[in-house]
Amino acid sequence: MPNPDHGPSLQQQRARSAFWFLAPMLIALFCVAAWPLLRTIWFSFTDTTLSNLYGGKWIGFDNYLSIRTLESGRVIYRGTLVDPAWWNAVWNTVRFSVLSVTIETVLGLMVALVLNAEFKGRGLVRAAILIPWAIPTIVSAKMWAWMLNDQFGILNDIMLRLGLITEKIAWTASTETAMTAVLIVDVWKTTPFMALLCLAGLQMIPRDIYEAARVDGIHPVKVFFKVTLPLVRPALMVAVIFRMLDALRIFDLIYVLTPNSAATKTMSIISRENLIDFDKFAYGSAQSTLLFAIIAIFVSLYIWLGKVDLSGGGK
């Protein structure tokens, strides 16, 4: 006779059905995220090549750093960690991420403040401002590439006519302006996204406290820094994380706009180059793994620091 008391408890039954609901998701995530990631990490410790994907042998950390002492006594360092091209890419990526996210956050917040005000045609403007973000990156990169073109580009033409420049600038080709060009396009494209996230945060702030501030006669600038900014901060932090994750692994825009400029090569660009173009599959895998690690560290640091600040900054 089965004793009803010996069956699974309600808690166990709930856990079991929860598991079955989660199972498809877990399997899908394993197949498309965990497995490729683990494979890449594995490749980075082998000498795999593109032509022989399954014949790689374990070589330890050599792709990252190998130290060999020659008979003559000379020490030779090799590997990604001593590769100047890699560190140039890291520097480019960090510079691009910090600059673009900063500019986009400030501009996005400004746009959001405008969109948060009530005016006629607000719905239309809100929809219109999203257009740059809705255009596929490849398309907007090509579009901007033409506008930035040194011979026929409209940007050079306008600036020449206005007398802002005396000779045409090779925006995407010149190493001095390539990063600026990439930043311009990225800011143009992604500010709407930031604006939307900021707007969502702004709309969470109750309107009546602004009326209270008006009755109290508090200057709008003070209201912004003492009321709006502290209250929109949590939403802003999340938006910055999203954007930072995106910016650190930027690939498509640069790949189309300035594919071979050392001034704009980022970690994603250089690891793809090694993986595919240079047939250094294992070496590229090592760079991909480092990219993953850097992003993970960066985001953990940001969340950790953000939390410390959140609890301490309650003045």
Next chain:
Amino acid sequence: MAQIQLKNLTKAYGAVQVIKGIDLEIRKGEFMVFVGPSGCGKSTLLRLISGLEEITGGDLTFDGERVNNLIPSKRGIAMVFQSYALYPHMKVYDNMAFGMKLAKSGADDIRRRVTDAAKLLQIDHLLDRLPKELSGGQRQRVAIGRAIVRDPRVFLFDEPLSNLDAALRVATRLEIAKLHHSMSGVTMIYVTHDQVEAMTLADRICVLRDGRVEQVGTPAELYEAPNSLFVAGFIGSPKMNFLTGAPAAAHGCTTLGIRSEHITITDAGPLWQGTVVHAEDLGSDNFLFVDIGAGEPLIVRQPGKLAIPYGTRVGLTPQPQHLHRFDAAGLPIR
């Protein structure tokens, strides 16, 4: 401390007129209550006085000075909002002091005024807390305290008690009444849809209906001599009994009004005969619902506990001096 004058004040949103020409004088130090059903324009009127909404037409003067185009902070007002409108990230002290830092008062002066107001409202032990750590009643006190420290000419209250539960509402009502007495000479304007709040707090009540003033007067005046059928029905709980048809015609009017406490149960030659269909025992009073065959049952107030079983036939006689007669337009016949 201000005398406020509204002259033919109007407010329109596009083609929709919400305030349709209001003339009203609010005296110095008076507690004026705007009351009316939702949508009557009472909150809008308060926001016109505060300056949060722009006046479409007419004149608004404070102590004779036209303030139509003066921004809220220059009018010398303080406002208490229905939703408290506290800054959620600031401690109680900062919430109360935030508006003052601008006024270039000295730091000591700010601290003194905030602590004085906090003591007056018995929230001085809460100054280091955040609004989310307070109860609804405490939050409302902070909101009132924030208004007090500004030392305004006029206090504006926009339904300040409607987010509180019933018990707290009565207690806070008392606090506000005490506050008005202790701050002698401060003009207060208070908006509510609750006529009990209006009756208990007001020096004078302004009943609004559909963007117009229906009647202005002391609570007693409104209760005893309503200027219209609407006011008669709106002021007083339970509602005034209204009779139409033959019983009204017998008194030469279209609608006959009589309050529940002005009907006597009597067997000696009663005016009306009816059956008890329902009773509500409130402990101190007993409300009988008597069906006299005229639509709605009459509500009769019986002091004490007079148990009359349902279905009993009773005779009713109204006190003739308390009969309210209204014509077809809803205006009183006196």
